[in-house]
Amino acid sequence: NAGVTQTPKFRILKIGQSMTLQCAQDMNHNYMYWYRQDPGMGLKLIYYSVGAGITDKGEVPNGYNVSRSTTEDFPLRLELAAPSQTSVYFCASSSAGLISYEQYFGPGTRLTVT
Amino acid sequence: GENVGLHLPTLSVQEGDNSIINCAYSNSASDYFIWYKQESGKGPQFIIDIRSNMDKRQGQRVTVLLNKTVKHLSLQIAATQPGDSAVYFCAERRYQGGKLIFGQGTELSVKP
Numbered sequence: 001n002a003g004v005t006q007t008p009k010f011r012i013l014k015i016g017q018s019m020t021l022q023c024a025q026d027m028n029h030n031y032m033y034w035y036r037q038d039p040g041m042g043l044k045l046i047y048y049s050v051g052a053g054i055t056d057k058g059e060v061p062n063g064y065n066v067s068r069s070t071t072e073d074f075p076l077r078l079e080l081a082a083p084s085q086t087s088v089y090f091c092a093s094s095s096a097g098l099i100s101y102e103q104y105f106g107p108g109t110r111l112t113v114t
Numbered sequence: 115g116e117n118v119g120l121h122l123p124t125l126s127v128q129e130g131d132n133s134i135i136n137c138a139y140s141n142s143a144s145d146y147f148i149w150y151k152q153e154s155g156k157g158p159q160f161i162i163d164i165r166s167n168m169d170k171r172q173g174q175r176v177t178v179l180l181n182k183t184v185k186h187l188s189l190q191i192a193a194t195q196p197g198d199s200a201v202y203f204c205a206e207r208r209y210q211g212g213k214l215i216f217g218q219g220t221e222l223s224v225k226p
Binding site: 004033035041043045090092101102104105106107108 | 146158163203213215217219
């Protein structure tokens with residue numbers, strides 16, 4: 001299994017541009033999450049999904065959108081990029097949580113908005 | 115507001131010593147806690163977890179202690195090695211759906 005994969009690894013955007021961060025998992029997990037991590041800080045939840053077709057906002061959803069058309073994929077869309085969105089973005093997935101709520105993380109996408 | 119926080123932002127230990135990383139939480143309704151390790155340039159990796167009906171859980175060289183009376187969580191690493199150098203995050207589960215709230219993190223530095 002590849003686990004959780006994210007593309008791209010790095011990206012530089014100009015202010016006002018848009019882009020989609022891709023995330024895929026091959027563990028058949030129901031739950032998927034998007035976090036951002038600013039330098040020296042912990043992870044903040046942007047959006048999450050409990051299954052295909054179901055998404056909900058996390059702590060910091062403004063400026064982002066998500067969709068979940070399949071179990072495997074959970075793309076994060078940035079519209080009108082702003083410097084405040086410069087961060088490292090992590091996608092994660094977890095199972096239904098009957099035994100553990102462990103979340104499996106991807107390697108991250110480092111985004112710079114200038 | 116309620117949050118998960120860490121007492122010490124940085125911790126430096128000698129190789130071979132034991133490390134203790136602390137975490138405070140304020141939501142008594144949290145029922146699950148987890149420790150993650152994040153090496154530079156990588157995503158967080160699971161270390162160990164504990165449910166609120168337990169006080170202690172041991173893994174390989176790691177032990178998590180939960181004190182619900184004072185809402186305190188700690189991660190103990192035995193015989194700390196250079197490969198343990200990383201940022202360690204605690205997280206608590208407060209809501210349905212497996213959402214975790216992460217603390218700020220503690221950077222562990224192991225001196226050879």
